Amino acid sequence: MGDLYQRLQQWIGTGFSLYLWNGAVAFAAVMIIGFFFKYFLNTIGRRLVAKTQTDLDDKLFAVILPRVKWLAIVIGFYLAVEQVAKGIAHTDKSGEELIRYSEGILYLLFVSLVTILVIRIIDTLLKHSMEMHARKTSSTVDEAIFPILTRMVMMLIFFIAIVITLGHFGVDVSSLLVFLGGGSVALALAAQDTLSNMIAGFVIMLDRPFRLGDRIKLPSGEIGDVYEIGLRSTKILDFDNNLIVSPNADLTKTKVINYSYPKNEIRVLVEVSIAYGTSIERARELMLNFARQNPELLKQPEPSVFFSSMGESSCVLQLIGRTDDWKKKARAENILREQIYTAFMKEGISSGIAQHVVQLTSPIPHGSPKND
Structure with a gap:
């Protein structure tokens, strides 16, 4: 075994070519592991999933499998570049800079792939949960709440990914977090009405006092059908085909009559x-x-x-x-x-018209004698 290693080392060399060879081996090893992992999911994993009663695992497989290959490629290239970086002399400034840029690009690709994968998985879980809730309650999935939740999750995950990426490149994110905290407080004070309407919109979507298509009566006396439940306001279509836009905060503070819930009767x-x-x-x-x-x-x-x-x-x-x-x-x-x-x-049934008897009396002239 030692003779084989010495012969292989003599054939490859001991300088930069050795680290280049190590990089190629690392890339090949990661690709082989990724291939077998994907093969395992496609064969044994799918057979195990087929025995379950839910289709959630099928949806997760459809999200994960196409991205295994790209994750293996990026991880393999990153490990290969790290091995090559060990063989570059410290005097070779251009080579070190090239390696540093390559590692940065590969790290960004890796974070982007993981971020997209996490977003797709959470999106699938949220959608499945809402569909299951809709089946249990015998109602349709709310078309307004799902895009809002998905957008909020995407913003949160993107923010976490940006913070992790900046920290990897040596950027101090503590000052950035302090700045964002102060800015969020100032923004909350400047947009109190908007935020109150947004919070009220979430309350309406979760509490569901009315749904899309329900006929409701507003405190002002207007009657119409719920046309859209938005993040800031609710739109109601009245009998004249006019759109009434009511802030969500007003709807949560006042009494609203729902003619369609819990039954259409x-x-x-x-x-x-x-x-x-x-x-x-x-x-x-x-x-x-x-x-x-x-x-x-x-x-x-x-x-x-x-x-x-x-x-x-x-x-x-x-x-x-x-x-x-x-x-x-x-x-x-x-x-x-x-x-x-x-x-x-x-x-011949009369509706009973109102009748009023008017009696007119003539006034007695002033100074005229009264009859006994």
Whole structure:
């Protein structure tokens, strides 16, 4: 074995060529290890993954496998350059500078590959977690919260990667961190309203008092459908097709009525007035017949008619039913009003027009004698 090593050393040499040979061996060794690692993942790893019930491991394999080769290449080149650097004489300034630049470039490539890999893995984990949560709650994945979380994770990982890279090149990052801390405090003070709206946006996305497509009523009285839930504001599309932009902080501080949650089922209410002396039973019978025949109203609970109040000149009856979707509410109420009005006209049922008796008296002239 010693003779073989001596012969190999004589063939390669003892100077720079020996370190060059060591660099080539290091590169080849890393490439072989990377090849076998990828082969292991493609064969035994995939068979093990196929036995699991979740598809998360399949997604992680799809992220990791294409990047194993590039990581092996960069690591192999970096180790090879380190071996070559040992054989360069200290008097060779240009060679040392070339090696230093090469190591710096390879380190940047390595950090970039690892950063992208970590971002893709965390992105896959977040997306899988949100999909699993959506399946358990029988709801769709929120389209607003996932991009925001992904963007925040990317910014955090990029910041960590930059700090590590600067520290590797000998840059003092403590002063940079102090500067960023002071700048963040100043920015927070200057953008209090914006930050409060952003925090309120996260609260809305996590608490989910309303979702995309829900019909809500604002404290100001406007009613519309939730069009978009953003980081700073929520956009609501009203019945006139106008877009109402409301700051998220205002929505979290006030009462908002959600007509679509937890169910789309909503009440249908029709009020009619009939004159005193009209048969309430006949009016109730007509109203119930129309309600039972209306396809938009649910059979259970059954529609009902209530004698709600007595006015100055009429009695007020309320027809109450339910429909399975708030989008059908206006149409159902309109149809019932038209049918009830037509039937009441045929039956001679009056709506009870208010009547006022005005009595006029002539004033007694001043100074005229009074009759006994």
